[in-house]
Amino acid sequence: MTASTATATISNRFNCWYCRFLSAVDSLRSPFLLLVRLYWGWQFSQTGWGKLHNLGHLRDFFASLNIPASGVIAPCIASLEFFGGILLIAGLGTRIISLLLALNMFAAYLTADREALSSILGNPGKFYAADPFTFLFAAIICLIFGAGFFSVDYALTRRRRS
Numbered sequence: 001m002t003a004s005t006a007t008a009t010i011s012n013r014f015n016c017w018y019c020r021f022l023s024a025v026d027s028l029r030s031p032f033l034l035l036v037r038l039y040w041g042w043q044f045s046q047t048g049w050g051k052l053h054n055l056g057h058l059r060d061f062f063a064s065l066n067i068p069a070s071g072v073i074a075p076c077i078a079s080l081e082f083f084g085g086i087l088l089i090a091g092l093g094t095r096i097i098s099l100l101l102a103l104n105m106f107a108a109y110l111t112a113d114r115e116a117l118s119s120i121l122g123n124p125g126k127f128y129a130a131d132p133f134t135f136l137f138a139a140i141i142c143l144i145f146g147a148g149f150f151s152v153d154y155a156l157t158r159r160r161r162s
Contacts, residue, residue: 033141033148034091040138041088044101048082065111080104088142091151098143105136 051058055074062070062077081104084097109117109132116130127133147153 029145030148030150033145034150036138036141037088037091037094037147037151040135040142041085041090043085043138044081044088044135045083045085048078048080048085051078052082062111067111077104091147091153094142094147094151094153098139102136102139102143105132105139108132109136 051074055078058078059070059074062074067073080100084101087093087097088101109130113130113132116126116133119126
């Protein structure tokens with residue numbers, strides 16, 4: 001066996017192993033997305049539920065942040081989080097809901113945690129320690145990767161194709 005044949009054999013084995021590894025990791029995508037949707041959908045729905053049952057406090061908080069029309073915005077945000085969380089759990093309209101929830105969390109940074117947002121480069125620990133970070137991160141994951149196989153979105157897409 002020549003050196004070039006040995007090198008080709010090792011390269012082929014590595015390519016085979018790498019392809020199997022990628023396939024195995026890729027098979028974890030939908031279960032991972034399901035876990036993200038279940039956990040963070042539940043978290044969004046719980047925070048939305050709390051806000052829906054305390055709209056006066058939420059309206060006053062929004063007014064203290066100088067958010068215009070806080071009386072209108074408060075029930076909209078509470079409803080978005082509550083119903084958006086439920087839709088995220090089901091995996092229905094995942095990318096649209098994720099976009100809205102991500103924008104909501106970005107707005108939370110802009111209004112309530114501006115100092116944390118401005119420290120994203122200088123002190124990233126302050127940015128990701130802020131309350132909106134994990135919600136924003138989960139919403140972005142679902143926005144980019146979708147709902148995965150275990151979702152109403154997938155079932156509807158599959159049904160449309162057949």
